[in-house]
Amino acid sequence: DIGVTGVQTCALPIWLTDQIEDRQDRQGKIGGGVAIFVRNGLQYIERKDLQNKNEAIWIQINCTRCKPLVVGCLHRPPNTPIDGFLEQFNDSLSKIDSSYSEIILGDFNIDFLNSKETNANSERRKLKGITDLYDLKQLINSPTRITVNSKTLIDLIFTNIKHKVVDSGSKDFGLGDHSMVYCVVKSGLIKVPPRVIEFRSFRSYNKKSFIKDLKNVPWHVAFNDTSDLDSCVLTWNKLFLDVAEEHAPTKTRKMRGRPIPWMNSEIATLMRDRDYHLKKAKGNKVNYHWKQYQSLRNKVNREIKNPNQNIIVI
Numbered sequence: 001d002i003g004v005t006g007v008q009t010c011a012l013p014i015w016l017t018d019q020i021e022d023r024q025d026r027q028g029k030i031g032g033g034v035a036i037f038v039r040n041g042l043q044y045i046e047r048k049d050l051q052n053k054n055e056a057i058w059i060q061i062n063c064t065r066c067k068p069l070v071v072g073c074l075h076r077p078p079n080t081p082i083d084g085f086l087e088q089f090n091d092s093l094s095k096i097d098s099s100y101s102e103i104i105l106g107d108f109n110i111d112f113l114n115s116k117e118t119n120a121n122s123e124r125r126k127l128k129g130i131t132d133l134y135d136l137k138q139l140i141n142s143p144t145r146i147t148v149n150s151k152t153l154i155d156l157i158f159t160n161i162k163h164k165v166v167d168s169g170s171k172d173f174g175l176g177d178h179s180m181v182y183c184v185v186k187s188g189l190i191k192v193p194p195r196v197i198e199f200r201s202f203r204s205y206n207k208k209s210f211i212k213d214l215k216n217v218p219w220h221v222a223f224n225d226t227s228d229l230d231s232c233v234l235t236w237n238k239l240f241l242d243v244a245e246e247h248a249p250t251k252t253r254k255m256r257g258r259p260i261p262w263m264n265s266e267i268a269t270l271m272r273d274r275d276y277h278l279k280k281a282k283g284n285k286v287n288y289h290w291k292q293y294q295s296l297r298n299k300v301n302r303e304i305k306n307p308n309q310n311i312i313v314i
Helices: 082-094 118-133 207-215 219-223 229-247 265-284 287-305
Strands: 002-006 043-046 055-062 069-075 101-107 155-159 165-171 180-185 195-200 250-255
Touching: 082 118, 101 180, 155 165, 155 180, 207 229, 219 229, 265 287
Parallel strands: 069 101
Antiparallel strands: 002 180, 043 055, 055 069, 101 155, 165 180, 195 250
16 A cells, blocks of 8 residues: 655654755745655656645656556645635646546645634635546545634645545644644555466266276286385376376366455355355345345454454465
C-alpha cells in the first residue's frame, strides 16, 4: 500500500533549512509553507507546472501497474482571499490528466462542517463546486481543529480514487491545535509468476478396473535379482506407475503465484459449504438453506478475522 499523509506545517514545530530545496516556502514571512515527504524507493517527479501563487507543492508518483498518482499539499492562510485561492486551485486541477489518480490535501481554512455562518457555507459551496467538477470526494468527516470555543473541519483530503482508499481519518498528536489528516491507498502489486503443480487426474478412475489391471501385472519380474534391492524397488515402482498412469494420468496446472494469506483448509471447507447452501437457497427458496447460508457466512467472516488462527496455505 501507499500511505499518503498530510501535515500542516503551521501546526507542527518543524523548521527546514535552506539546504532543503524541494519545498514550497511562504514568501515574505517566517513560518508557513508546505512540504511532502516521500518514502525511499517510490519513483516520483515534482509537478512544477501545477504550481502557482497558492502555497502548494505537487508531485507525481509513478508505480508499476498503477496509474500515475498526483499528490498535492496545500495551505491557505486565513487572510488569503478565497476567490483568488480557488481560481489558482482550479487552474492547477485543470492541468492534471483526467485519467490520473489524484489526492489533494492540506489546510484549506474552509470549514466543511455544517455551520450557521453564511460566509463559511458560501466558501464551502465554492470549493465543493470545483472539486465536484473534477470528481473529487472529500474523505475527512470529524473536526480537525478544536479550541475552547469552536470546532472546525478545515484540514481536508480530496481524491478521485475513493474506492481504493482502505483507511482515512485524523490523528491528534498534541503538537499543535490541528489534527493530522491521512489516508491509505491500495497500490498495484507486482504480478507473481504462476506456480506449476503436478497432480493425478481421477476423472476417469474406476476402482474395480484398476484392481483388475494390478492383478494382471507380472510382479515376479521385480524379484528376478534379489541381490540388488534398489533394482527390485525401481522395477516394482515402474510396474505400478505404468498402471496408475493409465487409470489416473499425471497432469500439470498453473496456480496463482501469490498465495492467499488468510486461507486454510478449514476456511476453504466452510466457504464451499456456504456457497452450496446459497445456491440451494436461491434455487428452491427453502428457509433451511437460507439459515444455513447465513450461519456459515458469519462463521467464515469470523474465521478470516481471527488473528489466532493457524494459517496453512493450500
